[in-house]
Amino acid sequence: MKYVVLIGDGMADEPLEEIGGMTVLQKANTSNMDYITTYGRAGLAQTVPEGLAPGSDVANMSIVGYDPKKYYSGRAPLEAASMGVELEKDDVAFRCNLITIKDDLITDYSSGHITNNEAKEIIETVDAELGDERFSFHPGISYRHLMVSKNSLGANTECVPPHDVIDENRHEHMPKGEDSEVISELIESSMKILADHPVNNKRIAEGKNPGNSIWLWGQGFAPAFTAFGELYGLRGAIISAVDLVKGIGIYAGLDVIEVPGATGYLDTNYIGKAEYAMEALKDHDFVFVHVEAPDEAGHMGDMNAKIQAIEDFDEKVVGTVLKAAKEMDDDVTIMVLPDHPTPIALRTHTSVPIPVAIYCTSEENADEADAFNEESVKKGALGTVYAADLVGMLINNKWTI
Known part of the structure; x- marks a missing residue:
């Protein structure tokens, strides 16, 4: 089994009057994430533990499988690792x-x-x-x-x-x-x-x-991580244009894969990230792919830019990965989620649980959720899970129970 985790930073949002009380995830065309939700299992994930600020550092650390309550020591030390400081x-x-x-x-x-x-x-x-x-x-x-x-x-x-x-x-x-x-x-x-x-x-x-x-x-201060391979017994890699996320990967002992044209902004090389991820699966068990663009649009308070960033993520990242995964000889489990909400109206992060969907190419595990957004996933079989447990759930196939 191979595993791909696709993170659309800040995708989750709140209802907006400008689009009839929908969220940007509900408004955007997300056919590939909807497919994963419809034919997989869905729910909510709490990425930010109580008492910690809802930053991308804490949230992404959780998604990569490290409980921030144990490992978190600050944002900047993670960026220092990526910068070689x-x-x-x-x-x-x-x-x-x-x-x-x-x-x-x-x-x-x-x-x-x-x-x-x-x-x-x-x-x-x-x-x-x-x-x-x-x-x-x-x-x-x-x-x-x-x-x-x-x-x-x-x-x-x-x-x-x-x-x-x-x-x-x-x-x-x-x-x-x-x-x-x-x-x-x-x-x-x-x-x-x-x-x-x-x-x-x-x-x-x-x-x-x-x-x-x-x-x-x-x-x-510099944190002390237990290596991902030691924790989970798998070889992993991480793809991001953001030093913070790459720093998490470095401390976790993941291979950091650089993608030409990856900018951490709306003009990033979406397809390149997806293609490099699938290439990495040839000699890795686990790949995390992080895309910053929706979060940047959220901080800008630009609804249209955020919708476009989500649609680009869905078509060019999720769609590319999904198509390639179905053509692989190995079974592939794909998980898609944001790290935290970055509501347009607030222009900053919140700690509200975020939507998550998981799909395996070898079998369908459909539940009642049929679209990837904040409301539909509440009908999913996963319920609300602690995000730091997600990697273990994937590896041990507990998400299908």
Whole structure:
């Protein structure tokens, strides 16, 4: 048996008046996910344990089979692993967003999805100006970067994700608590450094949002994972354009497969991800495929973009995998799900249980659910499951019971 897990980040949503009280999953054409739901089994999955924030870090860790209550130590350390930044015992990794601030309002958590090259130039400037024996800044992908502090500095500072406070005054959401003054000073200093940066001047002239401030959040120490192969006895791989998800894979001992053209945005190489996943199944037992696009559209509050991202995920990822799986000599079990909701109206994550559907190419296990959306799956036989148990359920075939 081979296993493929397809994650459409942030696909789940809430009813919207603009589309007659439907959710975007109900509105979108999702014929392939509907097929998996109709001829497989469906239900709800709780990806975010009580007491933890509904981030992609916690939710995807659960889906990969690691209980965040045991393994979670922060978001940024996972990204550090993917970026090749090794953390020493007392190092604290922070996510370092490049954001847009205008008139003291946080107007864009992504600086208009700034390009890698532009962002690299800006982060290198920040590191040259603010980096010292305590702090170092490391360029990542687009707006997502990393800061590392020494001697546990900032480990217990209270920081807010910028995508949670769009169009709100930055002063109300600056770091608080232990070490907050020094962390806040880094943000304030970056604004002075970047106000007249050549990259930002060029972006403004082109009508684009500038990366005129860093924003620090999601910090933590390096976690200690038990290897996926040791936990589950299978060789696994993971495909994502997002450092966070790749970092989970690295700590889990999964093979991280890079796909050309994978961007972590609406223009990602959907078909390439699916094709690389099916190729990986030739010498792997388990492949996780993560697509960020629906989540990005949710954070943008763009309903049409989110519907398009879901339809692209369904047609180009789920459809490609489903067709190829049916042609394989091995039986293939496919599981499809988001990691968490990213409601258009809220533009941030929630911890509401998400829809999940599982299908095996060797046999039909149909239940009453007949469409992949938040309501239909409630008729499914799986009920509500704890997401960290899903990998074990797949391997032990407990989802068919």
